[in-house]
Amino acid sequence: MSYLKKVDAKNKQGYAWKCTAEGPRDPITGKRRQITRRALTKKEAQAKVDEAIEEMIKQDKRGIGSDVQDMTVRQLFDQWFNLVMKHRLKETTLSSYMNTMQRRVIPVMGDVRVSALNAMFLQKFINDLTEEELSPRYIEYVSTVLYGALEAARKWNVIDVNPLSDVERPRPRKVIYPTWSRDEAQQCLSTALLTNLRMYTIISTAFKTGARRGEVLSLKWSDIDFENKEINIERSLVYDKKGFRFNTPKTKSSVRKIKIGDSLISDLKRWKAHQNELKMIHRRIFVEHDLVFTTETGKPIYPRTMTFMFNQVIKEAGVQKIRFHDLRHTHATLCLESGMSLKEVQDRLGHGNIQTTGNVYAHVTDNMKEKSTQLFEDYISKI
Structure with missing residues (x-):
């Protein structure tokens, strides 16, 4: 009544x-x-x-x-992160998601009810990001994370449809990462060998295995099988507000064995001998973690410190400036150009599926197709 x-x-x-x-x-x-x-x-x-x-x-x-009817966008993200994404993502990736949302989404729509969102409002939000002259890749990243949260709201029956589905969003773009040629890589290594043996060995390891920065810095001597010429990748170094710690690699497929050649075997043995000398010099304060790459006192190397040293070597060598992660792309590119199959490169990089490898290195595989066609032409011309 x-x-x-x-x-x-x-x-x-x-x-x-x-x-x-x-x-x-x-x-x-x-x-x-x-x-x-x-x-x-x-x-x-x-x-x-x-x-x-x-x-x-x-x-x-x-x-x-x-x-739930009155759930705000802020509350949705809290629930999504705690109930779903915390159990699916690595800590560093989850932290990146949360920081991006706190910086870009929450200030604009944090107190708006999820059920009140519509395509027009969200289209303006995406357009505003574009007008800020943010990179298309970053806008795509923001919209992808927001879409994931709204999709969770749809599955939880908070909304009937995902309003971002009808919004014109940046299309995924193929990115060609900068890489070194064989000559540039050799020039950088030669320079590092003369000035910093530790940095030389770090660069050599990344360049010759395609391992990620955290994977390289977390390597232990027990991970290196000198006899069978293999390196086991089974952890990654993480540094954040909690300090240093070891975590599992990025994905399940990232746990892998990488075959290595004689040149890297030689580099690692030389570094091991030098590290033993450092242990003797600093034996009173050296902390033993069995880590391959450490500070002079045995502590893990701060990732940003290593990046700074890497940039210094690049400057001294006078080669094209790339990120440390681009050593991974350089490794994959040279592997493909040398004739290694896409499947073999996938296994070395630890990609979950071959499509990821193919998408990232499509420009290389196109070149390989041209070479393969020419090889076929050369072959049949002899008939």
């Missing part, structure tokens, strides 16, 4: 009537839920209440409690 009351005509909203009615009890908590709506006439106020009750019943049938 509804209760109608005339409202003071001097109210700022200009409403003349208020209608209050008992809605259905909350199906989860059993609590009473009163609904109040205001309008210019009795009929309009009653209609608004009836519409609100109908919507409430609809939401109840879909299994949505009153607390």
